Amino acid sequence: MQSLHDIPAPAKLNLFLHITGRRPDGYHLLQSAFVLIDWCDRLNFELRRDGQISRQDLGTALPDDDLIVRAARALQAASGTPLGAHVTVDKQIPSQAGMGGGSSDAASTLLALNRLWKIGFTVAQLSQIGLRLGADVPFFLAGHNAWVEGIGEKITPLTLAPMRFVVLKPPHGLETRLIFSDPELKRDSKTAIISGFAADPIGFGRNDLQPVAQKLCPGVAQAVDWLAARGLQGRMTGSGSAVFAQILQDIDLRDTPSGFQARLCSSLDVHPLSGWANSEESYR
Secondary structure, eight states, X not given: OOEEEEEEEEEEEEEEEEEEEEOTTSOEEEEEEEEEXXXXXXXXXXXXXXXXXXXXXXXXXXXXXOHHHHHHHHHHHHHTOOOEEEEEEEOOSOTTSSXXXXXXXXHHHHHHXXXXXXXXXXXXXXXXXXXXXXXXXXXXXHTBOEEEEETTTEEEEOXXXXXXXXXXXXXXXXXXXXXXXXXXXXXXXOOOOHHHHHTOTTTSOOBTTHHHHHHHOHHHHHHHHHHHTTTOOOEEOTTSSOEEEEESSOOOOTTOOTTOEEEEEEBOSBOTTTTSSSOGGGGO
């Protein structure tokens, strides 16, 4: 095996996001429901035998030391492999959108290179590496929609009915650090239970980060208003700035506000790379 082509890295939406407290080390404790959607980045991996990690961006330029490169180097260090890789990235998921694009890229990189380099790590082993890269990486490695708690490391599988969404990303993104450091952020939501969420997955709860995000990025409120004008209940995903709403039928996106990215998306039952780890057959 010399290469792996067209490897998907799907985005996620937070159907709700509550902040329930804060640890002594400053990390926020959360509860959320993550759903995978079919808005994906695409990655190609070519084997390098010189141990080097290189990357080529087909579209949006990424930082030199982005999560893809960091994931590859972390897997090298953990496994001791002498092999390297050249990664070609077709970046489609917007950055600073709360859609988990960077974490998803890291997870797909770990899964792909685990196979390309014939390392044979399990999902649990890859997740130990992934959590050091970002709190959302273990979710994408787990491969299924999930109820997520703690700082993102406690993952309980969820079975959700298929859903369709409209997703709007304003021209400007949001830095997670700015939201979580804002003194007005609500940090005391009551602990919820899965059965309460399951009774109404779309209507349940709220995104505790959204009021602060709307103050920092007016485009969030503009997206919510655009959806409301079409009878849709918009909610920000993650730490923003993307806003989504469930739809029962496709809507016209031709009058999307100037500069916004908009897409109709479907939920995914499982990650496209589910089964790429934990199976002996995956490494042959």
